[in-house]
Amino acid sequence: MAKIISFECSRCSEKFAPQLAPTICPKDGGPLYVRYDLSEIRRNTPRDSILGGPKSMWRYAAVLPDAEPVTLGEGFTPMLPSRKYGNLLIKDEGLNPTGSFKARGMSAAITMARHYGLKKLAAPSAGNAGGALAAYAAAAGLEAYVFMPKDVPIANRLEVEASGAHLTLVDGLISDCGRMVAERKEKEGWFDVSTLKEPFRVEGKKTMGYEVAEQMGWSLPDAILYPTGGGVGLIGMWKAFDEMEDLGWIDHGKRPKMICVQSDGCAPIPKALHEGNAASEMWPDAHTLAAGLRVPKAYGDFIILDIVRKSQGTAIAVSDDEIMDGVKELASVEGIFACPEGGAALAAYQQLLNMGFLTESDRVVLFNTGSGYKYLDIFAKYWGVTAFDGELKLPASRNMGGIIGPY
Ligand SMILES: Cc1ncc(COP(=O)(O)O)c(C=O)c1O
Numbered sequence: 001m002a003k004i005i006s007f008e009c010s011r012c013s014e015k016f017a018p019q020l021a022p023t024i025c026p027k028d029g030g031p032l033y034v035r036y037d038l039s040e041i042r043r044n045t046p047r048d049s050i051l052g053g054p055k056s057m058w059r060y061a062a063v064l065p066d067a068e069p070v071t072l073g074e075g076f077t078p079m080l081p082s083r084k085y086g087n088l089l090i091k092d093e094g095l096n097p098t099g100s101f102k103a104r105g106m107s108a109a110i111t112m113a114r115h116y117g118l119k120k121l122a123a124p125s126a127g128n129a130g131g132a133l134a135a136y137a138a139a140a141g142l143e144a145y146v147f148m149p150k151d152v153p154i155a156n157r158l159e160v161e162a163s164g165a166h167l168t169l170v171d172g173l174i175s176d177c178g179r180m181v182a183e184r185k186e187k188e189g190w191f192d193v194s195t196l197k198e199p200f201r202v203e204g205k206k207t208m209g210y211e212v213a214e215q216m217g218w219s220l221p222d223a224i225l226y227p228t229g230g231g232v233g234l235i236g237m238w239k240a241f242d243e244m245e246d247l248g249w250i251d252h253g254k255r256p257k258m259i260c261v262q263s264d265g266c267a268p269i270p271k272a273l274h275e276g277n278a279a280s281e282m283w284p285d286a287h288t289l290a291a292g293l294r295v296p297k298a299y300g301d302f303i304i305l306d307i308v309r310k311s312q313g314t315a316i317a318v319s320d321d322e323i324m325d326g327v328k329e330l331a332s333v334e335g336i337f338a339c340p341e342g343g344a345a346l347a348a349y350q351q352l353l354n355m356g357f358l359t360e361s362d363r364v365v366l367f368n369t370g371s372g373y374k375y376l377d378i379f380a381k382y383w384g385v386t387a388f389d390g391e392l393k394l395p396a397s398r399n400m401g402g403i404i405g406p407y
């Protein structure tokens, strides 16, 4: 595993000595990147040495911080060739523990939180990050405080409660949840594991970049379609490409176009990109049934926009109806029961083909970031299905707090 040599600010590039429980740059609030001695890793860790590692994201331990992992088997998800489009690959993150790619970031963040001796962790969440935080905190024996909008998919509420985390449902958006965590964390003694407020969720999510390269025979695609909320995966993958070039694991120079996919009910990144701005503005009245995309202003918006521009990618918004058509097509053509965010990525792919931004000969990786099984209530409502209309008979003793007596 890798020794951390510094934390580098993504805004002012100042480097800080390794410290316990790092947060953000004290000067300008910029998210911090974890830096390792890549030339030493290059000397001592040939690329193929990872091949015998676990079939999880921890196979990339050589480029992850040196600590005992808190793992539920996250990562190393399938990369499935599309059955319809000859050069489209679908990275199915729905197979992760807790049913979404948020498992990767939380596995790394909770690993480091335990390593630093932290006890109480808090985060705002659009849904899946809260579920992942609750599960990994339970596995690590730590306390978790999760703040979510009250209209998140029911699976997210249930998984947090079942994991024994403290759940606060908020009449507002993830930005309101984030404000609540910020206001209370000092008094309550919580460590804030919000998106980009600590550097290790990016480390977990960067493993998607390593996996794409490994699963494509250590090459990179022409484009990556990424459903973007806070943008951690996009930022993490770009970091992975930087690192792999420095490690000599991939060739220098040829990078995928990074394509940020949002919903037209909440599209701050496409708007900022097309208006030529370096950062986004708070999107008013954000709404979409792709809950993970309902982030009205990402903390790392300036990093996302910089990567999209540097990679000659783009940002595109699709409608909720197009998202749900995408979900149906992924299920009926590919056999993948995807989350709405994955449906959004497919809708974006089709639009970018129509616009000529992509062609069918481009090698494209599409991220399905979660499982459709986490959105049954959302799908049922949209498709007009009554979720359950029978009578459910349960023994009186059953409750969420524990099992009392035999059934
Ligand atoms: C299924 C799903 N896809 C995409 C996203 C957006 O992820 P990120 O915040 O890394 O951009 C989320 C975030 O909650 C999500 O749950």
Ligand SMILES: [Zn+2]
Pocket (backbone or CB within 6 Å): 009, 010, 011, 012, 013, 014, 025, 026, 027, 028, 029, 030
């Ligand atoms: Zn800084």
